[in-house]
Amino acid sequence: MLANLLIGLREGLEAALVVSILVAYLVKTERRELLPRIWLGVGIAVAVALGFGAALTFGPRGLTFEAQEAIGGSLSIVAVAFVTWMIFWMSTAARGLGAELRGQIDRAADGGRWSLVVVAVLAVGREGLETALFLWAATQAGTRDTIGSVTPTWEPLVGALLGILVAVALGHLIYRGAIRLDLSAFFTWTGAFLILVAAGVLAYGIHDLQEAGILPGLHALAFDVSDAIAPSSWYGTLLKGVFNFSPATTWLEATAWVLYVVPVGGLFLLRTRSKRPTPPSPQLQEH
Amino acid sequence: MRTKTLLASVAALAVAPMLAACTENASSGDDGGKGADARALTVGSSADGCELSATKAPAGTLSFDVTNTGSDVTEFYLLGSDGLRIVGEVENIGPNLTKKLTVNVPEGDYFTACKPGMVGEGIRAPFTVTHSDDEQQVSASDQELIDQAQANYRSYVQDQSGQLLEKTKQFVELYEAGKDDEARALYPVAREHWERIETVAESFGDLDPKTDAREADVDLAAGEKWTGWHRIEKDLWPQDAKGYTALTPAERTTYGDDLLANVTELDGRIRATGADALTYPIDAIANGSIGLLEEVANGKITGEEEAWSHTDLWDFQANVDGARVAYEGVQGLLEGKDPALAKELTAKFDALQAVLDEYRDGDGFVLYTALEPADTKKMTDAVNALSEPLSRLTAAVTS
Ligand SMILES: [Cu+2]
Numbered sequence: 001m002l003a004n005l006l007i008g009l010r011e012g013l014e015a016a017l018v019v020s021i022l023v024a025y026l027v028k029t030e031r032r033e034l035l036p037r038i039w040l041g042v043g044i045a046v047a048v049a050l051g052f053g054a055a056l057t058f059g060p061r062g063l064t065f066e067a068q069e070a071i072g073g074s075l076s077i078v079a080v081a082f083v084t085w086m087i088f089w090m091s092t093a094a095r096g097l098g099a100e101l102r103g104q105i106d107r108a109a110d111g112g113r114w115s116l117v118v119v120a121v122l123a124v125g126r127e128g129l130e131t132a133l134f135l136w137a138a139t140q141a142g143t144r145d146t147i148g149s150v151t152p153t154w155e156p157l158v159g160a161l162l163g164i165l166v167a168v169a170l171g172h173l174i175y176r177g178a179i180r181l182d183l184s185a186f187f188t189w190t191g192a193f194l195i196l197v198a199a200g201v202l203a204y205g206i207h208d209l210q211e212a213g214i215l216p217g218l219h220a221l222a223f224d225v226s227d228a229i230a231p232s233s234w235y236g237t238l239l240k241g242v243f244n245f246s247p248a249t250t251w252l253e254a255t256a257w258v259l260y261v262v263p264v265g266g267l268f269l270l271r272t273r274s275k276r277p278t279p280p281s282p283q284l285q286e287h
Numbered sequence: 288m289r290t291k292t293l294l295a296s297v298a299a300l301a302v303a304p305m306l307a308a309c310t311e312n313a314s315s316g317d318d319g320g321k322g323a324d325a326r327a328l329t330v331g332s333s334a335d336g337c338e339l340s341a342t343k344a345p346a347g348t349l350s351f352d353v354t355n356t357g358s359d360v361t362e363f364y365l366l367g368s369d370g371l372r373i374v375g376e377v378e379n380i381g382p383n384l385t386k387k388l389t390v391n392v393p394e395g396d397y398f399t400a401c402k403p404g405m406v407g408e409g410i411r412a413p414f415t416v417t418h419s420d421d422e423q424q425v426s427a428s429d430q431e432l433i434d435q436a437q438a439n440y441r442s443y444v445q446d447q448s449g450q451l452l453e454k455t456k457q458f459v460e461l462y463e464a465g466k467d468d469e470a471r472a473l474y475p476v477a478r479e480h481w482e483r484i485e486t487v488a489e490s491f492g493d494l495d496p497k498t499d500a501r502e503a504d505v506d507l508a509a510g511e512k513w514t515g516w517h518r519i520e521k522d523l524w525p526q527d528a529k530g531y532t533a534l535t536p537a538e539r540t541t542y543g544d545d546l547l548a549n550v551t552e553l554d555g556r557i558r559a560t561g562a563d564a565l566t567y568p569i570d571a572i573a574n575g576s577i578g579l580l581e582e583v584a585n586g587k588i589t590g591e592e593e594a595w596s597h598t599d600l601w602d603f604q605a606n607v608d609g610a611r612v613a614y615e616g617v618q619g620l621l622e623g624k625d626p627a628l629a630k631e632l633t634a635k636f637d638a639l640q641a642v643l644d645e646y647r648d649g650d651g652f653v654l655y656t657a658l659e660p661a662d663t664k665k666m667t668d669a670v671n672a673l674s675e676p677l678s679r680l681t682a683a684v685t686s
Contacts, residue, residue, distance in 0.1 A: 003360045004381035065375035065390045066428075130379070137384050156383050211373050219371050231405040232360045247406075 004138070004156045006237040008163020011131040013241030014197065016171030018083060018123035021190045022116065024178040025090050028186060034116060041120025045128050053132025057140070069212035071129065076205025079122040083198040084264060086119050087191050091271055126201070135160055167241070188272050195268060199260045200244030203253040210250060222254040326350065330401065332361040332380065337401030337410040346394045346419040353377055353401075354385040362402040364409065365390060370398050378405070394418050429620060433569050436616040440567045440575075443612055444484050448557040451480035455550045459543040462519060465536070471523050475593075475601035475651060478516060482605030483612070486578040487565070488553060498549045501594065514545050517594070524595035569617060573681040576613035579606045580674050588666055590655040600652035603666075604643055611636050614677070617684045625683045628676060635673040642669045 019042060026034050138157035178186055210218040226247040229236045239245035246253070326349045331338040334357040353363040360381055365374040365388065374397065375390030394416050400409035454477035461470040481488060481499065489495045496504075498515040505513040519542055525531040534542065557565060586592040587603040614632060621629045642665055646653050 003358065004384070007360060007379050007381050065377075065388060133386070134379060134381070134384075137386055138381070141383050141385065153383055156381050159381065211376065213372065218373070226406040 002159070003232060004159030005163040005166070006232065006234060007134065008131075008160035009166050010163070010237045010241035011127045011134070012164040012167030013170060013238070014201070014244070015124040015127065016167045017174055017197065017242065018086075018194070019120060020171035020175040021178060021194060022086065022119065022123075024175045024186070024190070027179060028183060037114070037116045038120045041117040042124050044117070045121045045124035049125055049128030049132040050135075052129055053136050057133060057136040066212060068130075069208050069214075072126075073205050073208035073212065073214070075122065075126045076201050076208065079126045080198045080202045080205070080260070082115070082119050082122050083194055083201070085115065087194050087198075087264075087268065088271070089115075091187050091191060091268070131160075131164075184272070191268055191272065192265070195261060195265050196243055198264075199257045200242075202260050203249070203257045204244040204246070206253050206256045207246065207250065210252060215252060217250055217252045220251045222249050222251045224248040328352070330354065330363055330399070331356050332363060332401035332403060332410075333357040334359065334403050335410070337363075337399065337412065339399060339412070339414070342399075342412065343415045343417060344392075346392060346416050348389060348391050349416075351375075351377075351388040351390075352385055353380055353388060355380040355382050357403050358382050359404045362405050362409070363388060364398075364400040364402065365392070365414065366398040366400060366411075368396040368398075370411070392416050429623065432620045432623075436569060436572060436620065437567045440572050440613060440616045441565070443616075444487050444565075444567075445557055447480045447484045447609075448554045451477065451484075452550055452554045454480060455547055459547045462523070463536075463540050463543045465539075467523055471596070474516075474520065474523065474596060475598035478598075479601055479605040479608075481516075482582075482602045483579075483609035484557075485582055485606065485609065486575040487557065491553065491556060494549055494553050494556075498546065498553070501591065503591075503594075514542060515549070516546065518542055519546065520593065521595045524597075527595055569620070570681050570685050572613050572616055573684050576610045576617075576680060577674075577677050579610035579613070580670065580677055582606045583610075584667075584670050584674065588663060588670060590658075590663075593655065597654040597656045598651070599655040600643070600646055604652065607636075607639060607643065610677075611640075614680065617680070620684050621680070624686055628679060628683050631676045632673070632680070635669075635676060639669040639673050642666055 019038060022038055023035065026032060026038070135157065138160050141156050142152060142154035178190055181189065206215060209215040224247065229239065229245075229247045231237075231240065231247055236247065325341070326344055326347055328344060328349065328351050329340040330351050330353040332353060332355050339351075349365075351363060351365070353361075355361045360379060362376060362378045362380065363386075364376045366372060367374055374392060375388050377386045377388045380386045397414040397416060398411050399414045400411045402409035454473065458470060458473045458477045461467075461473060485499075488498070496515075499517070500513060500515055501517050502513060502521065505511050507513065521528060521531070522534045522539070522542075525533060556563070559565065583603055583606045587599045587606060590597070590599050592602055593599045614636065618629055618633075621632075643652075646658075646662070
């Protein structure tokens with residue numbers, strides 16, 4: 001039970017975190033009217049993933065290993081681009097709040113607002129297909145005949161669903177915590193957090209492409225702490241789910257991680273610092 | 288607009304690879320009298336074991352149904368003979384779950400590995416993929432490289448043929464009009480396009496002798512007629528020919544028109560579509576590269592080809608150009624199969640080019656008559672150094 005629960009937790013965690021931060025942001029900036037777009041994106045991703053998962057599991061055709069890696073790897077890299085965009089969109093839109101009229105910002109950011117759907121689709125859809133395949137396999141496990149020493153059981157499905165529920169609950173806790181922060185602290189902390197998440201996704205995408213043989217250096221390890229942090233343990237699961245931390249990381253992954261975190265983090269710090277000297281606007285103090 | 292593009296591209300990104308790379312789901316379970324498919328295997332992964340239903344399978348699309356019979360999460364890998372390269376993997380197989388790995392595998396030696404707990408080397412065992420009588424399965428990426436090489440080579444040949452026709456037209460006009468200096472200047476330049484695709488042109492057994500025969504190859508005594516490039520060459524450079532009688536304007540027109548007609552016919556055949564379209568199988572491209580270098584060794588390096596104009600080095604360079612283009616067409620494929628050979632060939636092509644570059648003169652080259660024995664020795668050595676590894680090209684790319 002625990003092993004399947006941890007898989008569900010890990011797959012669900014990253015999506016839950018990105019979505020909950022996005023929701024917290026919209027609530028804090030009093031743009032609740034945009035929330036349906038987030039839920040629309042989540043809904044699309046869940047429906048598409050479950051649909052494809054079912055088609056690939058029960059239909060006449062399945063995915064090759066190469067296709068799975070290509071989808072996983074390329075979606076990861078696109079997801080990084082969108083989460084990065086989201087971090088800076090949030091800070092720009094928030095900075096303008098006090099100085100400009102709301103209507104103007106909303107009109108200017110209209111393209112950006114629709115991109116929220118894309119962010120939600122990507123955050124949920126990236127791991128969605130794999131999760132859906134897992135869930136359908138778990139469903140099959142409950143209905144199949146005995147294979148060797150394995151008897152039919154609903155336990156994997158229950159475990160995976162519980163894991164996803166825990167991920168959603170953790171996402172909600174993040175949301176509750178984030179909503180209590182004042183707006184500038186909210187940006188500093190969630191922005192920094194999301195940069196680490198995105199860097200992890202990038203490194204993971206690189207790893208997928210290395211496994212598919214598209215990028216070299218799969219066996220050139222920068223470090224291997226598998227003995228200390230077992231990937232199937234609960235803390236290994238959390239680190240993987242939140243930061244995509246891999247206990248055995250290749251040099252290429254580590255390099256990509258650093259090359260992302262340093263410039264993006266630097267730029268982010270510059271933007272949040274430059275905001276400090278301006279006195280908080282009355283609107284901001286209300287929160 | 289922008290948002291729609293974004294959404295569309297995300298959707299396309301998610302769906303395209305699935306359509307491009309989906310594969311038959313093996314009919315597991317329902318045993319419709321066909322017996323167990325030798326390409327559908329099952330794997331039982333427990334805490335300390337990795338049991339396969341077979342350790343051998345015929346080449347082709349294999350499926351592994353991996354069932355986790357242990358209590359920890361597991362993974363299953365199919366690894367290359369070096370034990371490092373990942374041919375295929377399934378991750379995140381929870382206890383009591385079955386997941387399928389579908390992968391296209393060519394003949395060879397492999398390893399299977401179950402990784403309970405997702406750490407370490409895993410529980411490994413050798414796995415053999417045997418030769419299959421079914422149509423040879425080519426992995427998607429190789430097929431893509433092959434298709435690309437064929438398309439590129441076809442357009443290269445067609446482009447050269449088009450330029451050959453264009454320059455031949457100009458050359459024949461100048462020659463027939465008696466503008467000999469200009470015709471002499473254009474002669475080696477027009478022929479470059481012929482020499483670059485010489486192996487394709489030679490494949491038309493009826494056109495080649497009419498177009499590119501040397502005087503020595505023609506049995507005049509038996510009544511064979513000598514026509515084409517070299518017949519005109521002799522008329523433009525009669526200095527070395529003792530007692531040569533220049534062609535009359537009417538004869539010039541006869542030989543000129545004949546050359547243009549044959550080159551036009553060649554271009555038409557190269558451009559043919561439908562059932563008559565030329566095909567360039569990957570081994571033909573590789574053999575074309577080898578053949579063009581042989582042309583260099585047999586004719587150009589000896590100065591036999593251009594007996595009157597002595598512009599052999601133009602032909603030499605053009606043959607090398609053609610050989611290099613053909614090789615570069617299959618280079619991507621070769622790098623996947625024999626990276627050491629690819630590296631060696633690139634280096635030897637560079638070295639040969641460096642030797643040729645020493646003999647450049649303006650837009651062209653020095654005449655063959657200006658070469659010392661030491662110069663041709665240097666060229667022969669560079670050609671021989673390339674032809675040995677090049678002779679292994681076809682076998683390597685078709686393996
Ligand atoms: Cu298909």
